[in-house]
Amino acid sequence: MDTTELLYWARNTGPNLALTLLVLGVLLRLFEIFKLGRRPDFARRRPKSAGNGWKTVFTRTFAASGPLTESPLVYLSSYTFHICLLFISIFHIPLIGFLRILSPYIGTEYSPHVINAFTGVSLLALLILLLARITHKVRRFLSTTGDYLAWLLCFLPILTGLFTYNSLGLSADAALAYHLLSVELLLALLPFTPLFHAISWLIARWYTGDFYGRRGVPS
């Protein structure tokens, strides 16, 4: 398969396959969680405890002061990476292209400096997170192949995106093909790696918030 064929595959079959795997995988994983169910709670809940699940979904976004001071690097890198990833995803050029089909009013003029800055910071944050995983004895002890795979799946699209956007190294077609393939790999494997936390965090936080909220405990 030459570069043109690879790019064609990455632009046509690849996204379809990746999105199919993503959607089916996420549905399967959600089914695996919810089919287990939860027993009813017969204990009389505290007054005004309704809605605590949703409250925790929101409040847990902000770090508790203790862990923040104990592991500031992990928190700051995580926040930075997630915020940058959100930005990069929103301004991902293929996504913009897709959105422009839906609405011609969606603009395309973005400062390359801004895009590059977010991409660079994302890569730096990811490298710090990897370093934090390797050097900290607890994280190194806990980490599995899946955790490192998840890291790689996040790192590659951003790195190849940087190369593609700035026409570095490879030919434009090859760079774009690798970038698209890395994005497709990320999407296809998201449900089956620890990256699934991108979806399940909402459920986990809700359950914890509801459990403690019923008892009158802010969590």
Place this chain on the structure above:
Amino acid sequence: MSSAFDNAYSILKNSLDAPSAAYFASCVNCGLCAEACLFYTETGDVKNTPIYKVEPLRRVWEQEHTTLGRLGKLLHLAQRITDQDLADWAPLAYDTCTLCSRCAMVCPTGVDPSYLIRKFREGLVAAGHAPEDLVKASENAITAGSPGAVQWSEVAAKLKEIEQQYNYSVPVDKEGANFLVLLSSWEILNFPAYLGSLGRILNASRYTWTLSSHVFDGTNAGAHLGHPDIARQLVQRIVDVAEGLKVECVITPECGHAYTALRWDGPNLIGRGYHFDVKHVLEVLDGMRRSGRIRLKGTLPQRLTYHDPCQLSRRGGLQEQPRNLLRYLAPEFREMDDYGTANWCCGGGGGVFANSRADEVRIKVFDKKRRQIEHTGVNTVVTACANCRMVMQEAFQHYGMNVNLQDITEIVAQHLVEPSPDEGGGERRRR
């Protein structure tokens, strides 16, 4: 594989529910829960990372409840758990976890490792890997009515002493009372002043109350052990007596886990709500003071702090009540650095204090609480859990700390305004 192991595996598999699955699916092994666990911070042992303590349970979830995991098991690619794994992990789940849930408060993805440890203990006990002391305590609770094998005759003897000392009659098996008072073995044997004080306060409040000769110990060793059948039996006994006596409310002992077991776990163990309320004595005392049922006078001159029992504050929602009382009675009350839902455990909850195998590590991890207390600069620590009190008493002695330990009920009783005869006053002793 032994049949005990098969049974344990089946229990572990069936104990997993949607929250457990969401927790395992959300963990990214960031290790932040380690910094929240005093067994890690004080020992530096990575195995004490909360989420690692349930690793065998995670494998059961993966291999039994996920498609990829089941496929891995089918192809013999998955690492199956063995009875030896359960034996190896048992000390992590029983000796170095107090079920304090501090880890649950810090996880960015919302994972609650303590929720999983409670389920894991169910499998460990079925496999025969629970600590002997906890098993014995549970047997005592079933056969003698108390984990410490305290008999009603011993309680009755203590009641006589209390009646002499406090000058009132202790009502027993009285139908239709407002409150049924439950005790813990620690209170009966080591802190009889608790009941003496509580009786004085309840009498002053003009509420009626009673003890039961059938159920006097409100602790639940089955909940510690992770044995739902034993826990259910112990809850059912209390429910039967409370509903038989037609009391309005059961006051749990000054024991954090007894409160959790009866107030929050109990209805789910027996599969229905109660026909009575369950309150910790903190709720009762604060409620009576605020409603004017009891009046307090004077203040404590010394600087003091409050140790939050984890099961009351972080797992029970009782953070304001003790503080309302202490702010009223102690102008020099000051908080520790981390308090309320962020408090650090004394190191002896969740059955750890009753588990002699964990004595050494329990004393070691108390160093966290020692530093916290010393940082406040107080010489008095107040708490509302007999178990925490015992743990701290022993640790103060070990660390040579010159700190007084006080119980909040006794403090309230010391500042109680006795009602005048016109106001009535509950059960006065006839002489």
